[in-house]
Amino acid sequence: MKKIGVIITCLCFSSTVFSQLKSPKQEQKFTTTNKKITVYTTAEKSNLKLTATDNLVFSASKQPLETETSIFVEPSKKFQNFIGIGGAITDASAEVFAKLSKEKQTEFLNAYYDKQKGIGYSLLRTTIQSSDFSSESYSYIKEGDKDLKTFSIDHDRQFRIPLIKQAIQTAGGKLTTYVAPWSPNAFMKSNNDVLRGGTLLPEYYQTWANFYTKFIKAYEKEGIPIWGTSTQNEPMAVQTWESCIYTAEAERDFIKNYLGPTLKKENLGNKKIIIWDHNRDLMNQRANVIYSDPEAAKYIWGMGFHWYETWSGGLPMFHNVRKVHEAYPDKGLLFTEGCVERFDDTKYQFWPNAERYGTAMINDFNNGTNGWTDWNILLDQKGGPNHVGNFCFAPIHADTATGELIYTPSYYYIGHFSKFIRLNAVRISSAVSRSSLLSTSFLNADGTIATIVMNQTDNEISYNLIIASQKTQVKIPAHAIQTLVY
Known part of the structure; x- marks a missing residue:
């Protein structure tokens, strides 16, 4: 709960570490190309406990509808460091x-x-x-x-x-x-x-x-x-x-x-x-x-x-x-x-x-x-x-x-x-279209993203994970939490 020494050094006196982060060097842009999404799930009234429940891929996304539930992730919008x-x-x-x-x-x-x-x-x-x-x-x-x-x-x-x-x-x-x-x-x-x-x-x-x-x-x-x-x-x-x-x-x-x-x-x-x-x-x-x-x-x-x-x-x-x-x-x-x-x-x-x-x-x-x-x-x-x-x-x-x-x-x-979410991660923009779900996302130093999704309702919910023009579709059980790693 690991490069702790590096984290400590970075956190000492920087005036920008905890505001929106912009690295002075050119960062590689996150892409969904060839990305596989592994879904881990814990759910009430089941045997699912941090269990890998799905392996998904991204496909083309059109304008989402109001009748759909969607999570929108924008990896280029970065916020606080994770310690x-x-x-x-x-x-x-x-x-x-x-x-x-x-x-x-x-x-x-x-x-x-x-x-x-x-x-x-x-x-x-x-x-x-x-x-x-x-x-x-x-x-x-x-x-x-x-x-x-x-x-x-x-x-x-x-x-x-x-x-x-x-x-x-x-x-x-x-x-x-x-x-x-x-x-x-x-x-x-x-x-x-x-x-x-x-x-x-x-x-x-x-x-x-x-x-x-x-x-x-x-x-x-x-x-x-x-x-x-x-x-x-x-x-x-x-x-x-x-x-x-x-x-x-x-x-x-x-x-x-x-x-x-x-x-x-x-x-x-x-x-x-x-x-x-x-x-x-x-x-x-x-x-x-x-x-x-x-x-x-x-x-x-x-x-x-x-x-x-x-x-x-x-x-x-x-x-x-x-x-x-x-x-x-x-x-x-x-x-x-x-x-x-x-x-x-x-x-x-x-x-x-x-x-x-x-x-x-x-x-x-x-x-x-x-x-x-x-x-x-x-x-x-x-x-x-x-x-x-x-x-x-x-x-x-x-x-x-x-x-x-x-x-x-x-x-x-x-x-x-x-x-x-690993040390050196940074939180990125993540928003949900409906209040039935909660979500947050972090970009790890190795280039992977962890998106956590939580469902507190009594119903299974299907939702889209959308990044730019790409999406995948996921189902989350009632009273469950998922981590999507991609």
Whole structure:
């Protein structure tokens, strides 16, 4: 979830990488001549799971009719670079993984990180200290150690670091890894508690900035390169678990005066800083406040966001992602967390959970997002472990009583993107003539195109895939997702 080094170099300081791309060299024009289309399908009420279901060819296309459903792809119209798809290796995921047999561990690693045997994850998120998806709250320092003299990541060496290393190895030796803190230590906070919100006390701004550098250097010493860090996971949510509140102004000033300069001073200035790392609802205000300050903005790669704004009873705010991208096209966008909440073991195969992933991924990519990261890669048969009872779904669960792995439909829906959109890809123009289908398309560096098509209706749909004067005709089952590779 691989030429990561090349991607990182390209993303560092280019002001055009995340706007419409135009290469200075002459690019070879995409042609449908002699192109074969392989169709991969996952569908409800069937055995189709990332299954190759058709091999098609292009033929001449006339003006499509209003009575037809068509997808129009224009490869010459290029947009944002793609930096990967992946999930989070939390303490919970690592603890459950350690309980699996060696055979099941290998199966699990291949399922996520092997390009051929699995779905080819290329992104990895992990936590700085504990989160709710840890068996307990813990810290890398002794409480009250403002000089960080007791700093140690020994806690992570038992479960988390070994799993991260195996994931990197299975992925071919490289994964774009980024990190996020859930809370500073209690003594650094206004509420003297790592849980239930509170704010970082001004006298500990420098101590906390130093903490990031300690963590990054410690992980890199372990052989885990760190691509970047967010400032704070969910900085506007007072949670029953590890949490800390930053207003937009507080996050801006912490980055401008402490985190950015400290990373630079410690020779970590190449690490990407991700702001917000919270829901789509307030992301525009956060972007406006922070990006309007050039002294803060110069340190920032872009914005991370989650999908939980639906807690209020409303619909996903996909359009806010587009509005941030339109306003600040030189900044990156990264989906940093999403999961299906409220675990229920009778709903392992509940299809709308998978369709939630497909809908979000297509919309987020079409609105300018560069990469997409799921939450826990693995949880147990209770939706944990979680030290505050906030149990959730993962794409794969392990029944620790039987030792079996349980693959949910969400795993396959994510795979329709992660397996076929490769690093160095660029999103291209893709539009649908009817709302019964959703679609997005990416042009890979090898010249192939991956077009993802999703059908949320109760009916099979026939549609045209049209590129210039060429087309092919495809059928997609009810409640299905397809990837067309050509």
